[in-house]
Amino acid sequence: MANPLRQLKYLPWTSLIIVSSMTLIIVTTLELVLGLTYDQLNEVTQFIIVRILAATLYSPLLSLFTISAIGVGIGALAVFLLETLKKQVFINAGVLWSLILCLIVGLIIRSYIPIPAFLTDVNQLQLVGVILGVFWKGKRYWR
Helix, strand or coil, X not given: CCCHHHHHXXXXXXXXXXXXXXXXHHHHHHHHHHHHHHHHHHHCHHHHHHHHHHHHHCXXXXXXXXXXXHHHHHHHHHHHHHHHHCCCCCCXXXXXXXXXXXXXXXXXXXXXXCCCCCCCCCCHHHHHHHHHHHHHHCHHHCC
16 A cells, blocks of 8 residues: 655655745735835824725724735745746645645744734634635646
8 A cells, every 4th residue: 555645755845945935025025014104104194094994904894804815815926936936846736735834834933933913824714815825826736
């Protein structure tokens, strides 16, 4: 009987770790820029529309959609980077699941680093969003 865990050795782990690290660096940079601009916009009273929009997006009703949409964006960005930067990697369903694992481990490690997180968090809704984003963007590689 064949060992199903044997094929884990042959996955492109280094490429997946690099892609997931780049994805999380891009997301963290975007978070920091958005956080800094939001703080500066709070000081200026002219941009009250931006504050109202941010408060609406994080209202109890829309916050579930916003958090899952951020997760979908992270997953889709990871697949996009894998497609464009690592063209030598043959992408299939196993590679996509491995990419999800790398993203989840990266999000967990990132949660322990003292960087302020405005958009990302390690919760079930965001992790489901990451899975949906990876398989939504990578649906042509399922078979």
